[in-house]
Amino acid sequence: xxxxxxxxxxxxxxxxxxxxxxxxxxxxxxxxxxxxxxxxxxxxxxxxxxxxxxxxxxxxxxxxxxxxxxxxxxxxxxxxxxxxxxxxxxxxxxxxxxxxxxxxxxxxxxxxxxxxxxxxxxxxxxxxxxxxxxxxxxxxxxxxxxxxxxxxxxxxxxxxxxxxxxxxxxxxxxxxxxxxxxxxxxxxxxxxxxxxxxxxxxxxxxxxxxxxxxxxxxxxxxxxxxxxxxxxxxxxxxxxxxxxxxxxxxxxxxxxxxxxxxxxxxxxxxxxxxxxxxxxxxxxxxxxxxxxxxxxxxxxxxxxxxxxxx
Amino acid sequence: xxxxxxxxxxxxxxxxxxxxxxxxxxxxxxxxxxxxxxxxxxxxxxxxxxxxxxxxxxxxxxxxxxxxxxxxxxxxxxxxxxxxxxxxxxxxxxxxxxxxxxxxxxxxxxxxxxxxxxxxxxxxxxxxxxxxxxxxxxxxxxxxxxxxxxxxxxxxxxxxxxxxxxxxxxxxxxxxxxxxxxxxxxxxxxxxxxxxxxxxxxxxxxxxxxxxxxxxxxxxxxxxxxxxxxxxxxxxxxxxxxxxxxxxxxxxxxxxxxxxxxxxxxxxxxxxxxxxxxxxxxxxxxxxxxxxxxxxxxxxxxxxxxxxxxxxxxxxxxxxxxxxxxxxxxxx
Numbered sequence: 001x002x003x004x005x006x007x008x009x010x011x012x013x014x015x016x017x018x019x020x021x022x023x024x025x026x027x028x029x030x031x032x033x034x035x036x037x038x039x040x041x042x043x044x045x046x047x048x049x050x051x052x053x054x055x056x057x058x059x060x061x062x063x064x065x066x067x068x069x070x071x072x073x074x075x076x077x078x079x080x081x082x083x084x085x086x087x088x089x090x091x092x093x094x095x096x097x098x099x100x101x102x103x104x105x106x107x108x109x110x111x112x113x114x115x116x117x118x119x120x121x122x123x124x125x126x127x128x129x130x131x132x133x134x135x136x137x138x139x140x141x142x143x144x145x146x147x148x149x150x151x152x153x154x155x156x157x158x159x160x161x162x163x164x165x166x167x168x169x170x171x172x173x174x175x176x177x178x179x180x181x182x183x184x185x186x187x188x189x190x191x192x193x194x195x196x197x198x199x200x201x202x203x204x205x206x207x208x209x210x211x212x213x214x215x216x217x218x219x220x221x222x223x224x225x226x227x228x229x230x231x232x233x234x235x236x237x238x239x240x241x242x243x244x245x246x247x248x249x250x251x252x253x254x255x256x257x258x259x260x261x262x263x264x265x266x267x268x269x270x271x272x273x274x275x276x277x278x279x280x281x282x283x284x285x286x287x288x289x290x291x292x293x294x295x296x297x298x299x300x301x302x303x304x305x306x307x308x309x310x
Numbered sequence: 311x312x313x314x315x316x317x318x319x320x321x322x323x324x325x326x327x328x329x330x331x332x333x334x335x336x337x338x339x340x341x342x343x344x345x346x347x348x349x350x351x352x353x354x355x356x357x358x359x360x361x362x363x364x365x366x367x368x369x370x371x372x373x374x375x376x377x378x379x380x381x382x383x384x385x386x387x388x389x390x391x392x393x394x395x396x397x398x399x400x401x402x403x404x405x406x407x408x409x410x411x412x413x414x415x416x417x418x419x420x421x422x423x424x425x426x427x428x429x430x431x432x433x434x435x436x437x438x439x440x441x442x443x444x445x446x447x448x449x450x451x452x453x454x455x456x457x458x459x460x461x462x463x464x465x466x467x468x469x470x471x472x473x474x475x476x477x478x479x480x481x482x483x484x485x486x487x488x489x490x491x492x493x494x495x496x497x498x499x500x501x502x503x504x505x506x507x508x509x510x511x512x513x514x515x516x517x518x519x520x521x522x523x524x525x526x527x528x529x530x531x532x533x534x535x536x537x538x539x540x541x542x543x544x545x546x547x548x549x550x551x552x553x554x555x556x557x558x559x560x561x562x563x564x565x566x567x568x569x570x571x572x573x574x575x576x577x578x579x580x581x582x583x584x585x586x587x588x589x590x591x592x593x594x595x596x597x598x599x600x601x602x603x604x605x606x607x608x609x610x611x612x613x614x615x616x617x618x619x620x621x622x623x624x625x626x627x628x629x630x631x632x633x634x635x636x637x638x639x640x641x642x
Contacts, residue, residue, distance in 0.1 A: 201415035207369055208409075209402030209429045209480065223419040 041303040048299020054292035062108040071099035073106040073259050082275040091281045094264075095271065100278060103259035104285050110171070110260045111289060114244040118178030119236035125179065126186025127222065127229050133187065134194030135217050145191065148184035156181040157246060164252040174253055178240050186232045190225050197224050227304045234297035238290040245286050261286050316520045317343040317366065317488055322380035324358075324365045327373075333593045335361040337544035338380070341522075342537075343488065346514065348521045350535035350552070352528065352567070356590050358544040359524045363490045366522075367407055368397035384488070402429040406481035410493040412473035416465035422449075423461030426480045433484055448479045451516075452509060471502040478509065485517045492524045507534050528571055532556055537626070540564050543591055543601040546620075550627035560621075560629035562608045600632065608633060 042048055061068060080097035083089050091100035133144040151159070163177040197203065198221065206216050247253030248262030256263060261282045268279030324336040336358045343349045351359040364370050365377055368389060382389040384404065389397070401407075406429075409415040416425060426448060427441045436444065442461070449457035452475040465473055474494065481489055491510065495503040511534055514521055523535060531538055531552065538555045540548040540563065548561040559565045569584040588605040591597050597604055603613040613632055620628040 201409045201411050202417040204369065205407070205409055205415045205477070205480075206417070206428075207401070208367060208407040210398045210400070210432050211402075211428065212398060220417050220420070224417070226419070 038303045042299055045299040045302060047295045048303070051292040051295025051297075051299060054288065055296055058108050058112065058289060058292070061105050062112050065102075065105050065109060069099070069102040069105050071102040073098065073102045074257050082271070082278070085277055085281075092275070092277045094268065094278050095275075100264075100281060103264060104261070104282055107259040107261045107264065107282065107285065108289075110254060110258065111241050111244065111286075114171070114174060114178070115237040115241040115293065118175045118182065119233055119240050121175065121179040122182030123186045123229055123233045123236060126183035126188075126232070127190050127225060129183065130187040130190025131194050131217050131222050131225065134191035135198050135213070135221060141191070144187065148187050151181060151184040152188075157243070160243060160247060161250070161252055164247060169252045169255055171254060171258075174244055174247060177247070178243055181243075182236055182240070186229065186236075189228055189232060193225050193228055194221055197221050231297070231301040231304060234293070234300050237297065238293035241286070241290055241293065314345045315342050316345045316385060317341065317522075318381075318383045319362070319366070320381045320383070322362065322365060322382060323378045324361050324370055324375060325378050326375045331594045334544050334596070335375070335593060336365060337596075339541070339544075339546055341539060341546075343520050343522055344537065345520055346518060347536040348511070348514065348523055348534050350531040350538040351522060351524045351541060352526065352531055352538060353541035354526060354590055356593070357541040359541050360492055362541070363407070363492055363522065363524055366488075366490065367401060367405060368392070368394070369401075399433070402481075402486070403433040403484045404486055405488045405490065406484070406486040407490040407492065408474070408477045408481045408494050410496050412470050412477055412497060415477055416473055418465055420464075421461065422463045422465065422468070422476055425465075426476060426483060429480065429484045444483065445479075448483045449476070451513070452476075452479045452482075453505075454479070470498055471505065474498060474502075474506055475509070478506070478513070482513055482517060482519070486519060488520050488522065489514075490522045490524070493526070494523070495530060496525070496527070503530070504533075510534070528567060540567070543596055544593060545601065545630060547602065547631070548629040550623070550625070554623075554625070554627040558623075558627070560623050560627070560634045561602075561631045562606045562633075563602045564629075566607075600630075 042052075075098065077093075077097035080089075080093050081095055083093040083097075085092040089099050089101065091104060094100055094103070129144050129148075133141045159181050160177040163180060164173055167173040167176065203216060203220060206220050211220070244253055244260065245262030245265070248260040249266040251266065254260035254263050256267065264282035265279050265286070268275075268282065272279050319339055319341040322336055322339045322341075323334065326333040326335055339358070339362055341349070341351075341362070351362065353359050361370065361375070366382055366389065370377060377390055380390070384400075389400070392400070416422075423442070423445055427445045430436055430441045430444060445461065446457045449460060454460055454472060454475055460468075465476070468476065474497075478494075489510075494510070495506050498506060507530060510521060510523075513519065523530070525531060535552050538548075538550060538552055539546050540555065540561065542563050548555065548559065548564045555564060556568070559568055563586075566584070566586045570586065572583050586605055591601060591604065597614070599612075599614040599616055600606070600609070600618050603609040606613065610633070616632060618630045618632045620630050621634045622628055623634065
């Protein structure tokens with residue numbers, strides 16, 4: 001039933017706004033309990049909690065990498081090539097004698113950066129375009145959505161490859177490539193929400209007190225889309241991490257000697273039979289990270305909007 | 311007489327251009343809203359009362375809808391000639407509106423304080439503190455207990471009645487000349503309805519505002535309105551003071567509406583409540599002649615052919631009925 005959905009979405013948006021404001025302003029009991037609801041339902045979700053723990057661990061590793069790792073990720077030691085995993089080198093060493101554990105831990109920094117920054121840009125861009133598209137409607141709507149269709153119809157890895165080839169393989173360009181392929185999905189979801197939001201009476205009420213359209217979009221519609229945007233953002237992160245790993249694996253992402261996980265797997269695959277750990281362990285890192293973010297994202301979605309599930 | 315008119319519409323026509331044809335939602339409406347008075351706009355769903363209000367606000371949904379003819383004079387100034395930005399300036403400052411659904415007409419993600427203060431931010435140059443003080447004052451005026459502690463509340467933390475009070479505070483904070491209330495009490499329960507109506511009348515006197523009250527509830531009309539306009543299928547079919555309308559209804563439609571009110575002690579148990587046969591005619595092709603004729607129990611053959619004009623019945627009482635000039639019908 002559509003009206004139930006709208007109502008529930010409203011509740012969810014209230015919840016998120018409350019969550020955002022709870023830190024700054026003194027809230028009444030009602031507001032806190034809504035935030036409490038979200039946290040409670042998140043905690044109830046076991047997989048989500050595990051995901052969150054792993055993510056926290058990863059952030060910790062990324063931030064304190066130099067303190068945790070006894071070795072330098074770039075320093076070669078040709079006497080120590082292809083050492084098996086041991087107490088001294090937990091993940092063994094690669095073909096230049098670099099400690100693989102150190103390189104994987106430093107790789108966390110790249111993966112998290114690539115997961116967060118372009119996802120944020122893509123979802124912000126998609127959110128703004130989606131609100132604009134849905135609210136203004138007509139020709140603007142048509143062209144923005146057709147552009148989104150084109151982006152979505154085009155194989156995104158291919159699109160990213162083209163961008164990387166033309167702009168050059170640097171971390172900054174990975175951000176650009178990922179932002180360019182990621183906005184379309186967010187724009188679509190947000191637009192569909194705006195289509196129903198803009199018919200709500202509070203939008204008309206805002207008009208009735210003389211609020212201009214731009215302000216209505218920014219202050220009245222956009223905040224109501226926040227729950228969807230937050231969910232889109234968290235679920236975009238693992239995708240972006242996979243993407244960077246794929247690009248680096250294909251050789252158009254991060255360049256050696258950057259300890260990007262994709263690159264580590266790519267370089268290690270030549271020695272898959274003689275020294276399998278060099279390729280497999282960074283692969284496991286990718287797997288665990290992406291899984292953790294997915295768990296967390298799903299849990300977050302369910303907690304914020306219990307009605308989104310069906 | 312005309313001097314104390316705040317708002318006048320002259321032959322207002324608002325049409326919607328749909329794929330199926332032109333919908334004449336408002337088809338030649340003449341309204342006079344007096345200063346410091348409550349003017350009621352009554353009629354069934356789809357009779358054009360809300361579109362009349364939206365036309366005055368300059369909020370007719372475009373591009374489908376458009377004011378095609380007529381003038382809307384607010385203190386002599388023609389609103390139909392104003393640019394969209396001039397209208398935006400006017401809305402919230404000179405004309406304000408409150409809506410039917412207090413549940414959906416407040417933004418769920420903004421605090422009460424923010425929303426009530428918004429018209430001040432838009433239309434005045436007051437500073438933060440001044441706005442805050444004014445908001446608290448206004449919330450107090452509309453009868454919200456502990457107004458200062460409510461500033462940070464979100465709409466979902468308030469009851470329906472409180473929300474409607476917040477809406478009224480938001481509409482009235484700039485002390486507009488005209489308040490349009492579109493079914494302000496329909497979504498509230500009966501005890502709250504009376505309080506809200508009382509509040510609106512009280513504010514009207516204090517802040518020197520006029521009110522257009524849109525409703526299909528004749529009980530509400532009897533309670534608060536000074537003048538009444540009864541609308542049917544885009545046209546005003548009868549107008550007069552509240553006494554004219556309730557004591558001497560001249561148009562068969564008005565009479566039927568009054569007979570459709572359930573009353574205590576009026577109808578005996580088991581007797582069916584009176585209802586008007588048929589439905590509102592399709593606005594795409596309204597019937598020729600009198601628009602009410604197909605449903606009218608008093609219709610004569612010529613009612614289906616001639617379009618009736620407003621017939622003066624003394625004072626400000628008019629009815630759009632060919633037979634009204636006959637001196638009324640037999641009461642049956």
